[in-house]
Amino acid sequence: xxxxxxxxxxxxxxxxxxxxxxxxxxxxxxxxxxxxxxxxxxxxxxxxxxxxxxxxxxxxxxxxxxxxxxxxxxxxxxxxxxxxxxxxxxxxxxxxxxxxxxxxxxxxxxxxxxxxxxxxxxxxxxxxxxxxxxxxxxxxxxxxxxxxxxxxxxxxxxxxxxxxxxxxxxxxxxxxxxxxxxxxxxxxxxxxxxxxxxxxxxxxxxxxxxxxxxxxxxxxxxxxxxxxxxxxxxxxxxxxxxxxxxxxxxxxxxxxxxxxxxxxxxxxx
Amino acid sequence: xxxxxxxxxxxxxxxxxxxxxxxxxxxxxxxxxxxxxxxxxxxxxxxxxxxxxxxxxxxxxxxxxxxxxxxxxxxxxxxxxxxxxxxxxxxxxxxxxxxxxxxxxxxxxxxxxxxxxxxxxx
Numbered sequence: 001x002x003x004x005x006x007x008x009x010x011x012x013x014x015x016x017x018x019x020x021x022x023x024x025x026x027x028x029x030x031x032x033x034x035x036x037x038x039x040x041x042x043x044x045x046x047x048x049x050x051x052x053x054x055x056x057x058x059x060x061x062x063x064x065x066x067x068x069x070x071x072x073x074x075x076x077x078x079x080x081x082x083x084x085x086x087x088x089x090x091x092x093x094x095x096x097x098x099x100x101x102x103x104x105x106x107x108x109x110x111x112x113x114x115x116x117x118x119x120x121x122x123x124x125x126x127x128x129x130x131x132x133x134x135x136x137x138x139x140x141x142x143x144x145x146x147x148x149x150x151x152x153x154x155x156x157x158x159x160x161x162x163x164x165x166x167x168x169x170x171x172x173x174x175x176x177x178x179x180x181x182x183x184x185x186x187x188x189x190x191x192x193x194x195x196x197x198x199x200x201x202x203x204x205x206x207x208x209x210x211x212x213x214x215x216x217x218x219x220x221x222x223x224x225x226x227x228x229x230x231x232x233x234x235x236x237x238x239x240x241x242x243x244x245x246x247x248x249x250x251x252x253x254x255x256x257x258x259x260x261x262x263x264x265x266x267x268x269x
Numbered sequence: 270x271x272x273x274x275x276x277x278x279x280x281x282x283x284x285x286x287x288x289x290x291x292x293x294x295x296x297x298x299x300x301x302x303x304x305x306x307x308x309x310x311x312x313x314x315x316x317x318x319x320x321x322x323x324x325x326x327x328x329x330x331x332x333x334x335x336x337x338x339x340x341x342x343x344x345x346x347x348x349x350x351x352x353x354x355x356x357x358x359x360x361x362x363x364x365x366x367x368x369x370x371x372x373x374x375x376x377x378x379x380x381x382x383x384x385x386x387x388x389x390x391x
Binding site for chain 2: 030031032033034035036037038039040041042043120121122124152153155156157177178179181182183185212214215216217219
C-alpha cells in the first residue's frame, strides 16, 4: 500500500477519518493532524531504492527466510553447485554474530557479504543498502539475501527483493504456517527443507502443511527439497531460472527509469 | 523485538509532523494496526517510553486502534470476518481470498499542543 493515493484507507480505519470520526475531532488549544503514513515508510522507501539498483543492473534479488537452522546456508551451498555456471551469484548473509555463513559461501568462490546485526533480529532495507555499496552489481545476475533465522521480525521489512522464499524444515513441524501466518503469507515460494528426514519424522505431513498454507490464503508453490540428498534441487533450480527469465522479460517491457540523483560508486559509503 | 525499531521509525515521523507544525509538544499519537501487520501492540507500547524519551512526544499518549481481519472471497465475492491463520471465506469456504483489512501498520494522526506565543507568531 502507498501513502499517496488513499489505498491505505481500509475497512479497518476508514471510520476513524470520516467526519465525526475519532481523528476528526480537535480539542481546545490542540491541533489534530491527520498523517496516514505507514510506520515503515522510511524502510519501504529505501527498499524501493534498493530494488531500483537491482533492476538497473538486471539482477534478481531473492530473500531467503526461515527459523534458525532450517537449512538456508546448506540450500545456498547446494544451489551454488547446481546453478548454471554462467549465472553469476552473490550472497548477502545476515546473522547476529560471526562470519561463519559468509565463509561457507566463499569456499565456493562466490562473493559473500556478511551483515552482523549485533542484536537486531531482522535485516532492514538500510542494512541491504549499505551492503550494496560493497557489491558491484554489474558483476552479478542474482543476489541471494539470507535473512536472520527468525519467523517473526523479518516478515515486516521489505528489503528491495523481488521474491521471498520461506523455508519450512521437516523437524519444525507441518503447522508452522498456522503459527507464523505473517511470515508464510509473505512467501512467493515455500520450500519444505530437509525432506530426506520425512521417512524418519513421519508425523510431518506434506498435505497438512499445504492445508495450513491454504488457510492463510497462500497460493505460493511448494517445493520439497533436501540439500543433503539433492532431491527437489532440480525443481528449485528451474524455479530460479524461471524467475531470472521473468525478471528479464519484465525489465524489457518496463525499462528502469533511475529517478533519484545521488550517484553510487562501488566501494564507497 | 522489532517493535523497538518500528517505534523509533514512528517517533521520527511524529517529530517531523511536530516540527512542520511548530508544535511545542505532542498530546497523543493514534496508530492503527492489524493482527497481520506482524507487530505486537503491547510490545510497541512497551517500546514507546524508550523511543520517545527526550523527544517532543515524551509525554504523549500512544493510542493503538486494532483493525479487524476481513477478507473478500475471489470466488463468491462475499466479505467476511477472519482470523490471522484462517483467511477462508465464511460463506462458501473457498481459500482464494483477498485481505481487505488486518495488515495495517499506520500512523493515523498526531494531536499537537501549541503555546499561545507560537500561535501568535504564526
